[in-house]
Amino acid sequence: MKHARIQFDGQAHTVTVEDEHLRLADGRLVHEDQVTWLPPATGSMFALGLNYADHAAELAFSPPTEPLAFIKSPGTYTGHKQVTWRPDNVAYMHYECELVAVIGKAAKNVKREDALGYVAGYTVCNDYAIRDYLENYYRPNLRVKNRDATTPVGPWIVDAADVPDVSNLKLRTWINGELKQEGSTSDMIFDIPYLIEYFSSFMTLQPGDMIATGTPEGLADVVPGDEVVVEVEGVGRLVNRIVSEADFFKNNKASAA
Amino acid sequence: MSHALHDVATGTLFGVALNYQGLLQQHEAAFHEAPYKQPPVKPVLFIKTPNTRNHHEGNVLYPAGVERLQPGPALGVVIGKDASRVSAEDALAYVAGYTIVNEISLPETSYYRPAVKAKCRDGFCPVGPELVPAAQVANPDALGLRLWVNGELRQHNTTANCVRTVAQLIAELSEFMTLHAGDILITGTPEGRVDVQPGDRVEVEIDGLGKLTNHIVAE
Numbered sequence: 421m422k423h424a425r426i427q428f429d430g431q432a433h434t435v436t437v438e439d440e441h442l443r444l445a446d447g448r449l450v451h452e453d454q455v456t457w458l459p460p461a462t463g464s465m466f467a468l469g470l471n472y473a474d475h476a477a478e479l480a481f482s483p484p485t486e487p488l489a490f491i492k493s494p495g496t497y498t499g500h501k502q503v504t505w506r507p508d509n510v511a512y513m514h515y516e517c518e519l520v521a522v523i524g525k526a527a528k529n530v531k532r533e534d535a536l537g538y539v540a541g542y543t544v545c546n547d548y549a550i551r552d553y554l555e556n557y558y559r560p561n562l563r564v565k566n567r568d569a570t571t572p573v574g575p576w577i578v579d580a581a582d583v584p585d586v587s588n589l590k591l592r593t594w595i596n597g598e599l600k601q602e603g604s605t606s607d608m609i610f611d612i613p614y615l616i617e618y619f620s621s622f623m624t625l626q627p628g629d630m631i632a633t634g635t636p637e638g639l640a641d642v643v644p645g646d647e648v649v650v651e652v653e654g655v656g657r658l659v660n661r662i663v664s665e666a667d668f669f670k671n672n673k674a675s676a677a
Numbered sequence: 678m679s680h681a682l683h684d685v686a687t688g689t690l691f692g693v694a695l696n697y698q699g700l701l702q703q704h705e706a707a708f709h710e711a712p713y714k715q716p717p718v719k720p721v722l723f724i725k726t727p728n729t730r731n732h733h734e735g736n737v738l739y740p741a742g743v744e745r746l747q748p749g750p751a752l753g754v755v756i757g758k759d760a761s762r763v764s765a766e767d768a769l770a771y772v773a774g775y776t777i778v779n780e781i782s783l784p785e786t787s788y789y790r791p792a793v794k795a796k797c798r799d800g801f802c803p804v805g806p807e808l809v810p811a812a813q814v815a816n817p818d819a820l821g822l823r824l825w826v827n828g829e830l831r832q833h834n835t836t837a838n839c840v841r842t843v844a845q846l847i848a849e850l851s852e853f854m855t856l857h858a859g860d861i862l863i864t865g866t867p868e869g870r871v872d873v874q875p876g877d878r879v880e881v882e883i884d885g886l887g888k889l890t891n892h893i894v895a896e
Contacts, residue, residue, distance in 0.1 A: 464726045466793070490791040491724040493689040495854055507853075528799075555721075556713045558694070558791045562722040567853045568761070622740065623798050624728050669762070 422656075423541070424576040425499075427456040437576050457499035459573040460543050461522050463628030465492035466619060467547055469560060471609050471634025478637040487610045487618055490558070492632075496566045500575035503661050504548060505568075505668035506644055513642055513662075516547040516635035517593040517650035519586070519605050521612045522577050527625040535616035538625070541577040542586065544658045545632050546593075546650045548572075548642075569668070572650075572660040573630070583654055587611055590653040591636060595646050603636025605652075682808040683732075685773055686755045688859035690725035690802055691850065692780060694788065696840050696865030703868055704788075712789045720841060720849055723792060725780070725802045725863070733805035736894045737781055739875045740798060746873055746893070749780030749866035750824045750881040752817065752836050754843055755808055760856040768847035771856070774810045775817060777889040778863045779803040779881050784870070803891045804861065814885055818842045825880040825888075826873055834867035 422437035428450055435442040441449045469488040470481050498504065506513050524540025548570045553563040565571075583589075586605065593601035605611075610618070615631050625631075642648055644664040651657040695701050695717060701708075708716040731737060739746050757773030780802060783795040814820075817836060824832035841849070843864060850856060873879055875895035882888040 464724070488790060489793050491726060491793060491797070493691075493724050495689065495857060553719075555717055555719065556715075557717050557721040557788050558723055559789060560791075561719075562724070563719055563853055566722075566724075568855050622794055623726070626728060629726075 421579050421582065422576040424460050424574065425458040427458055428454065432458060457501055457575055459497035459499050460575070460577045461573070461628045461630055462494050462497070463523070463626055463630060465571070465630045465632055467492055467565070467632040468610065468615070468634035472603060472607050472636040473609060474603070474607065474637040478639065483609050487615060489619070490560055490565060492566050492571055495568060496571040497573050498569040498571065500572070501659050502569065502572065503663045503668065504570050504572060505665050506642065506662050507550060508665045510550055510552040512551040514549055514551065514639040515593055515601070515642060515648050515650060516549065516639070517591045517601055517652070518545050518547050518632045518635050519589060519591065519652045519655065520545050520573065521631045521633065523625045523627055523629040523631070525627055527616060527620040530616055530620040532613040532617040535613035536580065538616055539580045539612065540627070541579045542583050542652070542655045543574060543577045543630070544650055544652045544656045546572040546648065546658060546660055547632055547635065572658055574658050575656050578655050589655065592651045593638065594649045595640065595642060600640050601636065601638030603638065605633070607636060608633060682776055682805060685808055686776070686804065686859055686861050688756070688857050688861065690729065690861050690863060692723040692725055692796070692863040693846060693865045694721040694723060696720070697834065697867040698838050698840055699834070700868035701840060720846060721788065722850070723796060726797045728799050729797055729802035731800040731803040731891065733803070734890055735800065735803055736892050737800050737803065738896045739893050741896045743783060745784050747782055747784055747870040748824060748873055748879050748881065749782055749870060750822050750832060751778040751780045751866050752820060752822065752864045752883060753778035753804060754817070754862040754864060756856045756858055756860045756862070757811070758858050760847055760851045763848060763851050765844040765848040768844040769811065771847060772811045772843070773858070774808045775814050775886055776804055776808050776861070777806070777881050777883050777886050778861065779879065779889055779891060780863050780866055803889055805889050806887050809886050820886070821884045822867070823882045824871070825882065826871065826877050828878070831871045832867065832869050836864070838867065839865060
């Protein structure tokens with residue numbers, strides 16, 4: 421089953437997905453064109469850097485010996501079919517297609533062999549980065565990775581039981597319909613069981629927390645007007661559109677008023 | 678944690694590192710070398726995840742297998758309304774009030790990579806004892822701050838020594854991410870962090886905000 425969060429008639433709802441329709445808790449069925457998609461989970465996101473050997477090489481890094489993790493807070497998430505802004509006057513903003521494991525129950529000191537039992541399901545994120553803003557302090561720093569509406573997540577969470585082999589899923593990114601990035605979760609350096617064991621060895625992962633497992637090689641710049649689609653086979657296809665800084669904040673102010 | 682603080686300050690915990698001039702100066706030479714290459718240009722930020730939340734008189738577990746543990750006395754700024762792209766002149770109007778944060782951490786030997794393992798352990802962010810309304814704090818950038826361990830003064834400084842004022846931080850952060858009502862900005866820990874041991878009583882005191890007390894307990 422697929423679970424999503426949507427905005428409908430001015431209210432947030434938790435729904436199940438039935439093809440192009442969404443089933444509300446009260447039984448009503450609404451078409452996806454009638455709703456605004458919200459991020460399907462709202463916990464902390466533990467995002468992995470350099471977790472695919474080919475991508476590490478692309479960025480001229482040797483693969484890490486311990487997971488390189490950074491944290492994202494809910495303000496940076498946005499939903500399926502929403503917009504993300506490219507700041508004015510930057511040279512390089514790129515997408516990152518990632519498989520995300522969503523934690524289903526509190527996880528502390530979990531061993532690798534038990535780890536997948538703590539996963540509620542899987543979703544997809546596009547972990548955009550503005551490379552111009554990289555500084556060598558807590559790198560990748562928040563100004564690169566924790567910007568408003570710059571981490572699309574969704575469209576939904578697929579139950580773990582419906583993903584038979586999470587370690588062999590194709591990842592793909594398209595810009596305006598052109599395939600730009602292609603890889604497989606089989607090339608991860610630290611897999612999901614390892615990562616759950618790692619994080620839970622020093623902290624408690626909470627229900628709704630997400631582990632964004634990193635991206636393979638094949639990065640490219642995106643500009644206002646681009647439609648960017650990231651897909652993880654068997655999990656979901658997450659659509660996002662790039663807008664200019666001026667358009668984003670103009671619309672933002674309009675919706676806030 | 679008082680009810681007012683507990684009800685209001687439920688958002689994200691954003692930390693600022695290297696925000697005391699003395700601390701930055703200690704590292705000045707190293708920050709011109711690899712891997713840093715140049716001193717920080719923008720505020721150096723981190724996130725304390727929600728599992729780190731702790732409260733006045735709460736126990737802080739000293740993790741098994743860890744060699745050193747350090748309290749981090751810091752002024753906490755509680756955001757009162759959503760702040761997106763606010764100027765430094767207007768920034769303090771977005772503050773609900775102030776509180777004390779003990780930003781507990783394992784010692785940091787490097788600032789190059791995010792300090793998740795050092796800073797995001799359960800209970801590593803006591804906040805309290807209460808939310809002091811902004812109107813009662815005449816100048817958040819001139820508050821004395823003291824760390825007491827078992828009644829002995831071990832660290833003292835003043836927010837007047839911060840690299841960036843509270844208003845400057847709100848302006849620079851809200852340029853790229855909205856600070857939401859209920860978020861807490863942890864405005865930095867001064868140089869001279871000390872080690873604490875299981876059994877220690879750790880108190881952070883800030884002028885006008887009271888004293889935040891916590892107990893270090895072996896895991």
